[in-house]
Amino acid sequence: MKISSSSTNILSRLQYCARCCVPETQEGISFDAYGVCQACQSSEQKMHINWAEREKELRGILDAAKEKAGNNYDCIVPISGGKDSVFQLHVLVNVYGMKPLAVTFSHNWYSEVGWYNLQNALQEFDVDHIMFTPNRGLVNRLAERSLGMIGDACWHCHSGIGAFPLQIAVKFNIPLLIWGESIAESSGRASYKDPVHKFDRDYFTKVSAKRQPKEMVSSLISERDLHPFNVPSIEEIERAGVYGIHLGDYIFWGEERQTEFIRQEYGWKETEIEGAYKGYKSAECIMSGVHDFTCYLKRGYGRATMQACVDVRNGLMTREEGLTLARSIDSQRPGALDYFLKITNLSEAAFYETIKQLKHLKLIDIDIPVHPKNQGNHQGNLPFFEQIIAKYRNQKDPREID
Numbered sequence: 152m153k154i155s156s157s158s159t160n161i162l163s164r165l166q167y168c169a170r171c172c173v174p175e176t177q178e179g180i181s182f183d184a185y186g187v188c189q190a191c192q193s194s195e196q197k198m199h200i201n202w203a204e205r206e207k208e209l210r211g212i213l214d215a216a217k218e219k220a221g222n223n224y225d226c227i228v229p230i231s232g233g234k235d236s237v238f239q240l241h242v243l244v245n246v247y248g249m250k251p252l253a254v255t256f257s258h259n260w261y262s263e264v265g266w267y268n269l270q271n272a273l274q275e276f277d278v279d280h281i282m283f284t285p286n287r288g289l290v291n292r293l294a295e296r297s298l299g300m301i302g303d304a305c306w307h308c309h310s311g312i313g314a315f316p317l318q319i320a321v322k323f324n325i326p327l328l329i330w331g332e333s334i335a336e337s338s339g340r341a342s343y344k345d346p347v348h349k350f351d352r353d354y355f356t357k358v359s360a361k362r363q364p365k366e367m368v369s370s371l372i373s374e375r376d377l378h379p380f381n382v383p384s385i386e387e388i389e390r391a392g393v394y395g396i397h398l399g400d401y402i403f404w405g406e407e408r409q410t411e412f413i414r415q416e417y418g419w420k421e422t423e424i425e426g427a428y429k430g431y432k433s434a435e436c437i438m439s440g441v442h443d444f445t446c447y448l449k450r451g452y453g454r455a456t457m458q459a460c461v462d463v464r465n466g467l468m469t470r471e472e473g474l475t476l477a478r479s480i481d482s483q484r485p486g487a488l489d490y491f492l493k494i495t496n497l498s499e500a501a502f503y504e505t506i507k508q509l510k511h512l513k514l515i516d517i518d519i520p521v522h523p524k525n526q527g528n529h530q531g532n533l534p535f536f537e538q539i540i541a542k543y544r545n546q547k548d549p550r551e552i553d
C-alpha cells in the first residue's frame with residue numbers, strides 16, 4: 152500500500168452513527184431507526200439508571216462472595232496495570248474491603264510506564280498477585296500468525312486475558328471474577344438495561360481472540376505451545392462455580408473522572424500512546440498502536456475514532472471535529488510497526504498485503520490513506536523488558552549502572 156496524502160472516500164462510503172463518529176464497519180454494531188448506535192443509546196440509558204439500586208445489588212454479590220470464601224480469596228481481579236484495573240482494585244479493596252487475588256496475563260509487550268503502573272498498584276493496594284508470561288519466541292511467532300488469522304497482532308493477548316484468569320479461578324477455587332468497564336460502554340453487544348450477567352466461557356474467543364488455540368497451530372507453533380491459552384472445560388468451570396461481573400454494570404462508569412482520581416490518589420501515570428490522542432487507554436502496551444492501525448486499515452477507523460466518539464457523546468467536541476481529528480490520527484503509521492516487522496520477519500509490503508486481504512467488504516475497492524507519523528514515541532518502540540536487557544547486556548561490567 153502506498154503512503155498517500157490524498158483523502159479517500161471512507162467518509163462518504165460508510166454509514167456513521169448520526170450522533171457520534173463510529174462507522175458501520177465496527178463489529179457487532181447496530182443503529183436504531185434514527186441512525187444512532189448502541190453505544191450512544193447506552194450512554195443515554197446510563198443517565199436514567201437507578202445506580203443506588205445497582206450498587207445495592209453489587210454489595211449483595213460481594214457480601215455473598217466474602218461469606219462463601221472462608222479463608223480463600225474473595226474474588227479474582229484480572230489486572231494489566233491499566234486505568235480500569237487500578238480503579239477496580241480501588242473499589243474492591245478500599246471501598247468494599249474485599250480480599251482479591253490479582254491476576255495478570257502478560258502480553259510480554261509492557262511499556263515502562265505500564266510496568267510501573269502495575270507494580271505501583273500491587274504496592275498501593277497490597278494485594279497478592281499471579282502473572283503468566285508466555286515466552287518471547289512464542290509471542291513473536293503468534294504475532295505473525297495472528298496477523299493473517301485475525302487481522303491484528305494480538306491473538307496471544309486477546310486469548311490469554313480470557314483464558315488465564317479462568318484457569319486460576321478453577322485451580323484456586325475462586326469462583327467470582329470481577330472486570331471493570333461494562334460491555335455496554337463502547338460496544339453494541341450489551342446494553343445497560345440488559346447487561347451481561349451470565350458467565351460466558353467463550354466470550355473472549357468470540358469477541359476478540361476469534362480463533363481457538365488449536366486453530367493457531369502451524370509448522371512453527373505446536374498444540375503444546377498453545378496449551379496455556381486453553382480455557383478450562385465446561386465441567387471444570389461448573390465444578391468451581393465460576394461466574395463474572397463487570398463493575399461498570401453496578402456503579403456509574405466515567406473513565407475520565409476515574410483516571411483523574413487514580414492519578415491523584417494512587418500515582419497512576421499516563422503516557423504517550425500511538426494512534427490515540429488520550430494517554431490513558433492501553434498505556435501498558437507498546438503495541439497498541441499497531442493493533443489500532445490494523446483496525447483502521449481493515450475497517451476505516453482506529454483508536455482515535457473511538458476516543459472522539461466518547462468526547463462527542465460528552466459534548467466536548469462536535470461530530471465533525473471528532474471525525475476530522477480521528478482521521479488525522481488513525482491514519483498515522485505507528486512507530487511500533489518497525490518492532491512488529493522485526494519480530495515477525497515480515498516486510499512492510501507483506502504486512503499491508505495481508506491486511507488488505509482482510510479488509511471490510513464496504514472498503515474493498517478503496518485506497519486507505521496512510522501518513523507518516525509526525526512525532527517520535529518517547530516510550531520507545533521496544534518492550535520495556537527488551538530495553539532493560541539490551542541496556543545491561545551492552546555494559547562491560549553488569550554491576551555498572553549508568
Ligand SMILES: [Zn+2]
Nearest residue numbers: 168171188191
Ligand atoms: Zn453513536
